[in-house]
Amino acid sequence: xxxxxxxxKRIRESPAxxxxxxxxxxxxxxxxxxxxxxxxxxxxxxxxxxxxxxPTVYFDKxxxxxxxxxxxxxxxRLYALDAVNGSILWKYEGAYAWWDNLLSPPAxxxxxxxxxxxxxxxxxxxxxxxxxxxxxxxYTSKSEGKILD
Numbered sequence: 001x002x003x004x005x006x007x008x009k010r011i012r013e014s015p016a017x018x019x020x021x022x023x024x025x026x027x028x029x030x031x032x033x034x035x036x037x038x039x040x041x042x043x044x045x046x047x048x049x050x051x052x053x054x055p056t057v058y059f060d061k062x063x064x065x066x067x068x069x070x071x072x073x074x075x076x077r078l079y080a081l082d083a084v085n086g087s088i089l090w091k092y093e094g095a096y097a098w099w100d101n102l103l104s105p106p107a108x109x110x111x112x113x114x115x116x117x118x119x120x121x122x123x124x125x126x127x128x129x130x131x132x133x134x135x136x137x138x139y140t141s142k143s144e145g146k147i148l149d
Contacts, residue, residue: 003039007032016105018057021083025052025064031079033062033086043086049077054105057083058138063106063124078106078124078136092124092136108138 008028015024021042022034027050033042049066056063062081067074078092107125122138 005034005039005041007034007041013052013054013105016055016057016062018083023055023057023062023064023083025049025055025066027051031055031062031064031081031086033083045081045086045088047077047079056106056108058108058122060084061089061138063108063138065106080124080138090140109135 007024007026008030010027011024012027013025015022017023017036020036022036023032024034025031025047029047029050031045031047031052033044034040035042047066049068051067051069053065060083062079062083064079064081066077066079068077075093080089080091081087082089109123109125123135124138125135
């Protein structure tokens with residue numbers, strides 16, 4: 001074994017790795033960034049969710065879906081965090097639902113268009129229900145329409 005880091009509670013999903021950092025969500029309601037060489041915790045961000053998807057890293061952002069368990073169902077969240085310092089850039093609150101299949105990793109759709117500030121148009125595809133997907137602008141967290149409704 002090269003290194004071992006205790007991050008408290010159970011890790012349910014696969015981590016993401018980018019730029020020498022391991023990103024993961026934990027049942028202790030935190031999202032972690034670990035140094036890949038040493039296992040040292042670079043940052044830890046508190047959330048209100050107990051279960052997380054595998055993260056998706058998109059340039060300088062970590063996108064991760066979370067689920068807050070409530071009686072009779074759960075509330076779903078989509079977080080965008082700064083990959084360097086872990087600050088929450090935005091949080092999109094989704095549907096109150098009973099299904100668990102919303103914890104697949106966030107999918108990013110990049111369009112061959114450029115915004116006025118020279119960024120590619122990019123969206124996170126966020127399931128609102130079993131039959132509806134919302135397009136969330138990755139830079140502003142604003143919904144820009146539903147597909148598959």
